[in-house]
Each structure stands twice: as C-alpha cells, then as structure tokens.
Amino acid sequence: MAGSATNEELLARWRDEPAPLLPLLHAFHDRDGFLSEDALRHVADGLRIPLADLYGTVTFYHHFAREPGGRGESRVCVGPVCRQRGAETLAHALEARGERVARMPCPGRCDEPVPVLRGDLVVTGPDAEHLSNGPTPLPAPPASTAADPRSGGFEECVFRHIRDPGRATLEGYRATGGYAALELALAAGPGDVIDTLDASGLAGRGGAGFPTGRKWRAVAEADGGAKTVVCNADEGEPGCFKDRVLMDHDPFATLEGMTLAAYATGATLGFIYLRYEYPETIGILEDAIADATDAGLLGASILGRDGFDFRIHVRRGAGAYICGEETSLLNSLEGKHPFPRNRPPFPVTHGYLGRPTVVNNVETLCSVPPIVRKGAEWYRGLGLGDHSGTKVISLSGDVRRPGNYEVPLGLPLRTLLHDWAGGPSEGRAVRAVTMAGLSGGFIAGDDLDAVTLDEPSVRSRGSFLGAGGIMVFDDSRDMVDVSHSAMEFFAEESCGKCFPCRIGTQRLTERLNGGGPRDLAEWLDEVTDLEATMKSTSACGLGQAAPLVTESLRRYFPEQIERHLTERRPDE
Amino acid sequence: MSDRNGRGGESDGAGAANTLTLDGMEVSFEPGETLYEIAERHGKMVPTLCYDERLEPFGGCRLCIVELEGSRNPVASCTHRAEPGMVVRTHTAHLETHRRTLMEMVASENREVDVDPLSGYASQEMATLVDRYDARTGRFAGHRSGVSRPDDDNPFILRDYENCISCYRCVRVCAEQEGDYAISVKNRGFETRITVEFDGLLKDSACTFCGQCIQTCPTGALADLKALANRDIPGETEKTRTICPYCGVGCSVDVMTRGDTIVGVQPAMDGPANEGALCVKGQFAFDFVQHPDRLKTPFVRGDDGELRPATWDEALDRAADGLGNVVRKHGRHAVYGVASGRAPHEAAYMMQRFMRAGLGTHNIDNCSRA
Numbered sequence: 001m002a003g004s005a006t007n008e009e010l011l012a013r014w015r016d017e018p019a020p021l022l023p024l025l026h027a028f029h030d031r032d033g034f035l036s037e038d039a040l041r042h043v044a045d046g047l048r049i050p051l052a053d054l055y056g057t058v059t060f061y062h063h064f065a066r067e068p069g070g071r072g073e074s075r076v077c078v079g080p081v082c083r084q085r086g087a088e089t090l091a092h093a094l095e096a097r098g099e100r101v102a103r104m105p106c107p108g109r110c111d112e113p114v115p116v117l118r119g120d121l122v123v124t125g126p127d128a129e130h131l132s133n134g135p136t137p138l139p140a141p142p143a144s145t146a147a148d149p150r151s152g153g154f155e156e157c158v159f160r161h162i163r164d165p166g167r168a169t170l171e172g173y174r175a176t177g178g179y180a181a182l183e184l185a186l187a188a189g190p191g192d193v194i195d196t197l198d199a200s201g202l203a204g205r206g207g208a209g210f211p212t213g214r215k216w217r218a219v220a221e222a223d224g225g226a227k228t229v230v231c232n233a234d235e236g237e238p239g240c241f242k243d244r245v246l247m248d249h250d251p252f253a254t255l256e257g258m259t260l261a262a263y264a265t266g267a268t269l270g271f272i273y274l275r276y277e278y279p280e281t282i283g284i285l286e287d288a289i290a291d292a293t294d295a296g297l298l299g300a301s302i303l304g305r306d307g308f309d310f311r312i313h314v315r316r317g318a319g320a321y322i323c324g325e326e327t328s329l330l331n332s333l334e335g336k337h338p339f340p341r342n343r344p345p346f347p348v349t350h351g352y353l354g355r356p357t358v359v360n361n362v363e364t365l366c367s368v369p370p371i372v373r374k375g376a377e378w379y380r381g382l383g384l385g386d387h388s389g390t391k392v393i394s395l396s397g398d399v400r401r402p403g404n405y406e407v408p409l410g411l412p413l414r415t416l417l418h419d420w421a422g423g424p425s426e427g428r429a430v431r432a433v434t435m436a437g438l439s440g441g442f443i444a445g446d447d448l449d450a451v452t453l454d455e456p457s458v459r460s461r462g463s464f465l466g467a468g469g470i471m472v473f474d475d476s477r478d479m480v481d482v483s484h485s486a487m488e489f490f491a492e493e494s495c496g497k498c499f500p501c502r503i504g505t506q507r508l509t510e511r512l513n514g515g516g517p518r519d520l521a522e523w524l525d526e527v528t529d530l531e532a533t534m535k536s537t538s539a540c541g542l543g544q545a546a547p548l549v550t551e552s553l554r555r556y557f558p559e560q561i562e563r564h565l566t567e568r569r570p571d572e
Numbered sequence: 573m574s575d576r577n578g579r580g581g582e583s584d585g586a587g588a589a590n591t592l593t594l595d596g597m598e599v600s601f602e603p604g605e606t607l608y609e610i611a612e613r614h615g616k617m618v619p620t621l622c623y624d625e626r627l628e629p630f631g632g633c634r635l636c637i638v639e640l641e642g643s644r645n646p647v648a649s650c651t652h653r654a655e656p657g658m659v660v661r662t663h664t665a666h667l668e669t670h671r672r673t674l675m676e677m678v679a680s681e682n683r684e685v686d687v688d689p690l691s692g693y694a695s696q697e698m699a700t701l702v703d704r705y706d707a708r709t710g711r712f713a714g715h716r717s718g719v720s721r722p723d724d725d726n727p728f729i730l731r732d733y734e735n736c737i738s739c740y741r742c743v744r745v746c747a748e749q750e751g752d753y754a755i756s757v758k759n760r761g762f763e764t765r766i767t768v769e770f771d772g773l774l775k776d777s778a779c780t781f782c783g784q785c786i787q788t789c790p791t792g793a794l795a796d797l798k799a800l801a802n803r804d805i806p807g808e809t810e811k812t813r814t815i816c817p818y819c820g821v822g823c824s825v826d827v828m829t830r831g832d833t834i835v836g837v838q839p840a841m842d843g844p845a846n847e848g849a850l851c852v853k854g855q856f857a858f859d860f861v862q863h864p865d866r867l868k869t870p871f872v873r874g875d876d877g878e879l880r881p882a883t884w885d886e887a888l889d890r891a892a893d894g895l896g897n898v899v900r901k902h903g904r905h906a907v908y909g910v911a912s913g914r915a916p917h918e919a920a921y922m923m924q925r926f927m928r929a930g931l932g933t934h935n936i937d938n939c940s941r942a
Contacts, residue, residue, distance in 0.1 A: 055758065496762070499621075503762070532670070533674060537645070
C-alpha cells in the first residue's frame with residue numbers, strides 16, 4: 001500500500017491508532033524515500049502537532065532522511081568492533097561502486113562485522129562484492145564437544161529451546177512448552193505470578209537491573225487509567241545483539257512474557273518498541289502477533305478468560321540510542337521530543353500517556369515464561385554461588401567465536417572468553433574488554449582474570465554488567481583510539497537536554513582526539529573534573545556512564561594516555 | 573502535568589507533617605512544592621540557568637542540584653518534589669565544586685563577550701553566575717556550539733546563537749507562556765540548535781514577535797534589537813514602571829529610558845495582569861511616543877475644510893455640538909458609541925453610562941467584541 005497511498009490514506013490508516021506518530025512518519029518515509037516538507041506539514045496537521053516541534057523531533061532521529069533518496073542509501077556500521085574490521089574500507093568500496101553511503105552507529109550485528117543497512121535489509125559479507133542478507137546467527141550450542149570445550153553442564157533459561165527447529169512458529173513454540181506458563185498463571189492468579197518473580201530474583205536484563213517482581217507489583221497496585229506493557233526492544237547499546245536473536249528465533253517468548261505481564265498487572269495495551277536497525281524483525285514480530293491473536297492468545301478474552309484483553313502493537317524507532325532509556329522511549333512513543341523525563345514520578349505510576357506502565361527489556365520478558373513454568377527455585381539455581389539466574393552476553397571483537405552466550409551469573413569472565421569463545425587469535429592476548437556494551441567502560445589487566453560476570457563483581461571494578469555486551473580488544477589495539485570512538489558515540493547520541501552530558505561528552509571526545517591541554521597534569525585535571533561532574537549531575541544513565549570510558553582508560557592504560565599526549569599532532 | 577497536585581495531596585495523609593530538613597533547619601512546605609521553591613523561600617540562592625519560575629521545571633542545567641539523604645547522586649531541586657522527612661543540603665563543598673565545573677563547561681561553549689543588559693530582562697544571568705563561581709574561562713576549551721543567524725533580518729529579535737547554551741527557556745516560554753510553539757530544537761547533543769520550522773526565518777514561522785524569548789534568554793543569544801539599536805545613547809538606563817497603553821489588559825511594563833529618550837521596554841515579571849508576558853505591540857511598538865508625526869494636540873476642521881490645532885476645550889465643545897445636533901435632528905437612536913479596546917473597564921463603563929444615561933440610547937459597543 002505504501003507505494004501509491006495518498007497523504008490522506010496514510011493519515012487515515014494511522015491517525016486513530018495508539019502511538020501514531022512514528023508509524024505515520026515511517027509510512028511517508030517509506031513511500032517517498034525521505035521526509036519532505038510537504039509530508040511533515042500533513043503529519044503535523046493530521047496529528048495536531050506544532051510544525052516546529054515535529055520538525056525538531058524528526059531531526060533528532062538518525063535514520064529519518066530529509067533529502068530525496070536518503071532512505072535508501074547504504075548505511076555502514078562504524079561501531080567499535082566494525083571500525084576495527086574495515087568499516088571505512090567497506091564504505092569506500094561501496095562508494096567506488098557508485099552507492100550512496102552513510103555511516104551509522106552500531107546496529108547490533110557485531111557477530112557478523114561489517115553490517116550494511118540497505119533500505120529494509122541488513123546485508124553482511126566479507127567485502128563489498130559479496131554482501132548478502134541472511135538470518136540472525138543462532139547462539140552456539142551449549143553441548144560440550146571435543147572441538148568446543150564449552151562445558152560445565154550449565155542449564156540455559158532463555159536459550160533453552162531457541163535452537164529447536166520450528167521454535168519461531170506458534171506450533172513449534174507450543175510443542176516445546178510455550179504458553180504453558182500462561183495457562184499455569186491463569187490457574188494460579190496474577191498475584192502468584194508476581195510472587196514467583198519476586199522469589200526468583202529476576203532483575204531487569206536491559207541494564208538497569210531493577211527487580212522485575214517489584215516493578216510489576218507497583219503497576220498492579222497503581223491507580224489510574226488503562227495500564228500498558230512496553231517491551232523495550234530498542235537494543236541500541238553498541239556491542240549488544242542479544243534481543244535481536246531472541247526476537248528473531250523465539251518471538252513468541254517475548255509475546256508470552258508480555259502477556260504474562262499484562263495478566264499480572266491488569267494491562268490491556270502493549271507495545272514493542274523496536275530499534276530501526278532490525279528491519280527483518282518487524283515482520284517476524286507482526287506475523288507472530290497475528291498468529292497468536294488468531295489462536296486466542298492475544299486480543300479479547302485470551303485463552304477464553306472473560307475480561308482478559310491484551311493487544312500488542314509494534315512500533316519502529318528511527319535511530320536514537322537515548323530511546324532505549326525508558327522515559328525517552330515513552331516520550332518517543334507518545335510522539336514527543338525524545339528527551340528523558342524527570343524522575344520521580346516513575347513509569348510504574350506515570351508511564352505511557354501518564355498511566356501506570358511496565359517497561360521491560362526483551363530478555364527480561366523472555367525469562368518470565370520459563371520461571372513461571374519451572375518455578376523460582378529452579379531459576380535461582382541457574383546462577384553460580386549466591387547469584388540468581390542467567391544473563392545473555394553478546395560477545396564480539398577479538399575472540400575466535402563471537403556470538404551470544406547465556407551464562408550463569410557468577411561465571412568467571414575468563415571462562416567465557418577463553419573456554420567458551422576460544423580466546424583471542426593465535427599469538428594475541430586480550431588487552432581489554434568493554435562492559436555493558438560501551439557504557440561500563442573497560443575491564444583490563446589483572447581484573448580480566450579476577451572478575452566474574454555478575455553485578456557485584458563487575459561493579460567492584462568501577463564498571464557494570466548492564467545489558468551484557470562485551471567487546472574484546474586484543475593487544476594490537478590502541479585503547480585511546482577505542483576510547484575516542486566510544487566517547488564520540490556518546491557525544492553523538494547525547495540527547496542535548498542536560499548540560500553535563502551535552503558538553504561533557506563533547507569535551508571528553510576532543511580530549512581523546514588531540515584536543516585540550518597538552519600537559520599531562522592539566523589534561524588529567526580537566527578530564528577528572530569532567531568525569532566527576534558528569535557522573536554526579538547528569539540527568540540520565542547516558543551522561544552518568546559515559547565517563548566510565550575515560551575513567552577506566554586512566555586506570556588501566558596511563559602510559560597510552562601519555563603517549564597520546566606526546567605523539568599527537570602539534571597544533572598549527 | 574495535572575497529576576502533581578493529586579500526588580502531593582496523597583502524601584499528606586495520616587497526619588504526616590509536611591516538614592523537611594533544609595540545611596539543618598526544619599522547614600514546612602506545601603504539598604506539591606519543589607525543593608527549589610522551598611530553598612528559594614528560605615533565601616538559599618540556589619543557582620539556575622534553565623529555570624524560569626513561570627515555566628514547567630526542566631532539569632537541564634543541573635546547577636540547582638542539592639544533596640538528598642538516601643540518594644546516591646545529587647538531585648535537581650527544580651524538578652524534585654518535597655516529601656515529609658527529607659534531609660536536604662543546598663551548598664556543600666561537593667555541590668559547589670560541581671556547580672563551578674558546570675559553569676566552566678557551559679562557559680567553554682560560549683563566546684566570551686560582555687552582554688549588553690539592553691539585550692533582555694534575564695540577559696545577565698549567565699555572566700553573573702560565571703562571576704559568582706569564579707569560573708575559569710578558557711578551561712575545557714574546544715568547539716563552540718551555536719551558529720548565529722545573521723540572515724534573519726527581522727527588526728525585533730537578534731538570533732545570536734553563538735551565545736546560546738541550549739537551556740530551552742525560549743522553546744518553553746514560546747510554548748507554555750505564549751502558546752505559539754514557534755521555537756523548537758533540532759538535532760541533538762552538542763549539535764543541538766535552537767530553531768524554528770524547517771530552520772527558516774522567524775517571519776516565515778509561527779513567531780508572533782512577542783519578545784518573550786529575548787526576555788527569558790539568560791545569555792543575550794536572543795536579544796532585543798530595538799533596545800540594542802539605542803545602546804550608543806549616553807547615560808544610565810532608568811526603568812519606569814507603567815501600564816502598556818495599547819489595550820485594556822493592562823500589562824505592566826518597565827519603560828527603559830536614557831535621559832529623555834525611550835530606549836526599550838521590558839515586561840514586568842511581577843505585573844499582576846501579565847506576569848511577564850507581553851505582545852509584539854507592548855514589547856516593540858513604542859516608536860510612536862517620540863515620533864515627529866505624533867499628534868500632540870486635538871485638531872478641529874475649519875470652515876475651509878482644513879484641520880488646524882485646537883485646545884481641548886475647543887475640541888470637546890465641537891464634538892458635543894455635533895452629537896447634540898444629530899440627536900436633535902434625527903433622534904437619540906441616531907448615535908452609536910464604540911468604546912476603545914485600549915480603554916480599561918472603568919472607562920468602558922463610563923462610556924456606556926454616557927451613551928445610555930447621557931444620550932438615552934442602547935447603541936453602545938466595544939471594538940474588542942471580535
């Protein structure tokens with residue numbers, strides 16, 4: 001329909017839908033190949049949004065093109081891993097072939113560097129001549145084999161069935177235990193679901209680590225309005241690609257998790273806010289939603305239960321890291337400028353349209369059905385020592401077997417790096433790894449052998465596990481350069497609302513790229529002051545976490561900083 | 573945000589006293605008050621740059637941070653609502669260090685120039701805080717953030733974004749106070765730019781040139797071009813509180829003069845009718861006062877048909893004769909009175925008494941009817 005629909009038809013299609021702005025903008029963007037002035041005037045008129053606000057909001061998003069043909073240009077990943085793997089070479093090669101090329105931040109395909117986004121296809125391959133579209137790589141099987149020393153008998157939670165053939169279909173999902181949790185929950189009652197989650201110790205797997213049971217209970221007990229469940233699938237953290245594999249290969253797990261959240265909290269409206277860079281995932285989710293609705297597992301009177309109504313809408317983002325922050329995400333859904341909101345109040349009482357709202361990450365939601373089915377004790381037992389449950393780690397960079405690994409919390413980092421993922425290539429050593437994608441800065445030196453994959457251990461090293469992205473850099477990498485590209489990412493993605501983040505990420509980027517004082521003591525004085533004020537006064541996690549990059553650079557690689565300051569190009 | 577009062581009210585249950593500890597002193601507060609409002613009430617002089625008391629708190633500049641016991645990081649006092657039992661500190665060494673660093677950061681993106689106070693009501697806020705915190709300018713040197721718009725040749729509003737610090741006060745005052753939604757923000761991060769629809773000129777946008785943006789701007793990035801055009805007139809600027817003569821609303825204004833010359837107008841933030849708001853006429857259209865063509869006496873038409881200056885007595889007699897003649901010749905309903913929209917209630921009332929009791933007709937209206 002998009003090809004020939006009139007402005008009025010597009011407006012009529014979306015105007016009365018929930019959260020209409022993003023899909024309406026995408027409809028014009030898809031039809032015209034860019035967002036024209038005329039399109040924006042129609043959207044502003046149709047949705048009663050001030051034109052200046054709409055114009056400003058559109059410019060906030062990375063992927064909305066404002067020039068004819070802009071949508072179709074080839075977007076090459078220049079994320080931290082891909083820039084080490086020839087992203088620029090690939091971009092130049094594509095340009096030489098006459099393609100319109102743009103650079104984009106990490107699109108969550110670090111297991112197959114270097115991805116290129118062309119319209120609605122992600123293509124990957126060894127070089128510019130051999131790019132093709134293929135499915136998201138499945139996680140490696142956990143079984144121990146001679147060639148794959150990964151072992152230990154650790155049981156998985158969210159990946160338990162993801163490799164089963166047919167799991168992505170409703171029949172396959174149900175054949176492997178799918179929707180048994182929802183039936184159990186309906187028999188036990190909503191309070192029981194929340195009690196089970198409380199007892200399981202499940203905490204948010206998107207990075208913030210808030211206890212899931214407490215969040216659901218707060219929404220269940222909140223007064224006011226139709227409640228909403230939002231699945232945060234805006235997996236924008238560089239080096240994170242776990243939610244993509246969960247949605248692509250096990251989409252019903254996300255839907256069942258959301259439906260359990262709706263049942264437990266009394267919500268009737270659901271959204272999956274999906275990042276722009278996962279175009280293939282949209283169709284997978286929408287097909288799954290249609291199949292579940294046909295089977296009475298979504299929609300009105302779910303599983304025949306009168307009054308249990310829940311509908312899920314997929315909303316596609318448009319390229320903005322900050323929209324993974326839950327209050328920015330809510331503003332984005334509502335069609336507002338996607339700045340983070342001031343908190344309190346929190347989304348559990350004042351979320352989508354000011355109503356009580358559950359916002360959970362994909363992995364968190366996928367963890368819920370197995371927990372409900374197998375019990376809190378089972379889940380707690382999956383972790384090592386005192387740690388409860390599992391975490392998916394997206395591992396990429398300088399290791400032999402990059403990919404997604406579901407690890408028991410408390411697993412030593414070195415076991416994952418060396419035993420499971422094969423370690424660095426021959427003759428190389430691991431110099432540093434990032435934590436929480438980029439947000440946790442680096443772990444290096446002796447800590448590489450000492451740290452275990454759980455928040456207490458990682459936080460005791462001044463970092464955090466977060467969403468579970470780990471990028472590996474071997475001893476051939478220049479850590480000042482890696483830090484510079486990391487900080488440049490934060491500077492580009494800073495929303496611009498609060499001063500410490502907007503200015504601080506820029507100033508740190510400049511200081512990692514030859515700017516600022518030449519004298520080491522002065523350089524350190526400025527950088528440490530910036531770090532301290534950003535960490536303490538930034539309005540959201542972006543500005544609070546970005547300085548962990550320079551902090552860990554100073555901690556582990558002081559000699560690289562000195563070299564950077566003496567060897568940098570002299571000012572003219 | 574309609575929820576605020578409701579939430580504040582709920583916390584008042586069970587006889588819980590609405591008190592908290594502010595810098596060691598127990599103080600009471602009203603439900604819904606922010607920590608900043610309470611601190612201001614107690615003279616704490618908490619610094620701000622993105623704050624305008626007429627607008628929804630924004631939480632951008634982070635200068636108003638205070639320490640809140642139990643909170644890992646300081647909180648922005650402008651957005652944080654008071655709750656019973658809070659323990660709040662407004663001026664610890666840590667806070668002051670962060671504030672100084674923040675001022676040095678924000679000064680680093682700004683052109684170092686003295687901003688003429690004629691630029692606007694709040695135009696000295698940034699410079700005052702740079703001095704107060706003894707912010708070391710030159711620290712954190714790097715790219716500057718704003719791009720000025722010398723191509724916008726409107727006669728009222730200077731768009732000197734090289735002084736802009738992206739506090740969004742102009743965006744918010746335009747939306748919340750004026751309801752124009754003309755100003756917005758494009759891009760993000762350090763590339764943030766204050767703009768209007770399609771990055772165009774003010775005259776092609778929804779701007780009504782009310783001047784609210786120039787009066788709330790804390791750096792003079794948006795500035796009063798008409799006042800600045802008078803910057804070379806010698807003498808101290810004096811402000812005289814008066815009422816805008818244009819319409820019956822009665823907006824309070826401070827007329828700025830140097831010697832006998834009006835150099836500009838600023839809205840009175842404490843004006844009871846306008847609370848700092850003005851429209852384009854009250855803000856900018858004061859040239860008539862000193863215009864050579866301005867009428868300074870009444871005129872009456874002579875027998876030759878030409879207008880000539882007259883005294884007020886002459887003119888009023890002539891008008892009274894004219895009205896009287898019409899009534900005598902055509903009856904009392906042959907006259908019709910239209911009160912000026914510029915007249916206040918009292919004058920409008922007098923006008924209708926004049927028509928009804930004086931001339932005996934109900935033919936009375938007001939030009940503001942539309």
